[in-house]
Amino acid sequence: MRDNSTSGAAVGFLLNLIDSGDAERIRRRIGLPEPEEEPTHEARRNTLLWSWARTAVPSSVLLWVLEEDDPELNQWVWRHVSADNAMRRAIARGVPFGHARVEPLTVAxxxxxxxxxxxxxxxxxxGLVGALREGTSMQSARTAASMVLERSDWQAVTEADQDRPLPGYARWALSIRPDCPPALRARFGTHRKFTHRVEEAGVLDGPADYATAWGxxxxxxxxxxxxxxxxxxxxxxxxxxxxxxVREHLADHEDAWAVLAQLVDTFHGNAVELVVTAGAVA
Structure with missing residues (x-):
């Protein structure tokens, strides 16, 4: 295969989902380099993180990193091209995102x-709720929504909306925050067009959704x-x-993996469509 950092990593991720012995044989067959060991060397690790920080991703992916509550990883989210003001504000203040943590984080x-x-x-x-109610445009609403940081802030917003519904701009600005509590987002809208627009804004149900539906x-x-x-x-x-x-459509079939390696660079569909297509062609 024409290996590069993107296609090599993509095929390698899928190969890790089958038996290691079969994966090693298929790597040799398609000319994919052996996977590097866990990047413990600081220079190599930083190179990987710098590359990641320059790769646009849905906002939920950044939330999954923040949920690790790791100050070192947080500084890379801070630098990320897809990070917004709300995330950077929370990182600078040591706000925890993991569900089990309540005390502030050390800031890098x-x-x-x-x-x-x-x-x-x-x-x-x-104040927080007043600023959200004063938002008369999407820009001003998103600016106000960037001040919702702590769990107590989200609770205050929820109670305010229960008392008197927030304006539409504020509701939308809060809905597209990946850390918006699901129950609050459901208050703002549940119809198909709304949920589709939320997903288009980068808010995902989870990694399984990202893996199977995005491209x-x-x-x-x-x-x-x-x-x-x-x-x-x-x-x-x-x-x-x-x-x-992967096990159903590719398994240990070398020809199917060879087809996948040829397709991956230019394939525009999602990973499910790629796997199924490679298996069908082979």
Missing amino acids: ESVQLSDEPPVPGNFTRF PASHVLKVLSTGHLLFPARVGDAENALRPL
């Missing part, structure tokens, strides 16, 4: 509180190949979603 030295995005004027004048496959699989480093608690869901398909 490379992230300074002085680098936090400016506090919006409406927040200073009207192009090479891009998604490369991101998932970093999962054991960046979001180890969640990457198993993606593996479990793809493993039965």
Whole structure:
């Protein structure tokens, strides 16, 4: 195969879902280099993280990394091209995202509180809920929504909306936050068009959704190949979603893997369609 960092990582991620002996034989057959050991060397690890930080991803992928509550990983989310002001503000303040943690996180030295995005004027004048109610455009609503950080903030927003529904812009700005509590997002809308637009904004049900429904496959699989480093608690869901398909359509068939290796660079569909297509062609 014409190996590069993207296609090699993509095929390698799928090969890890079959028997290791079969995977080694198929690697030799299709000319895929042996997988490197876990990137423990700092320079090699940083190279991988720099590459990841320049790769656009749905916002939920960044949330999965933040849920690790690892200050070192948080500094890479801070640098990520897809990170927004809400995420950077939370990272600078040491806000935890893992469900089991309540105490603040240590903040990496490379992230300074002085680098936090400016506090919006409406927040200073009207407070959190007041700023959300004052939002008269999507931009102003998203700016106000970037101040929702702690669990207590989300609770205050929920109670405010129960007392008197928030304006539409505010509801939408909160809905497309990947850390918006599912129950609150459901209050804002449940119809198919709404949920489709939320997903298009980068909010996913989980890694299984990302692995099976998003594309192009090479891009998604490369991101998932970093999962054991960046979001180890969640990457198993993606593996479990793809493993039965890989074993059914590719298994240990060298020809099917050779076809997949030829297709992966230019295939525009998702990983499920890639696997099924490669198996059918072979």
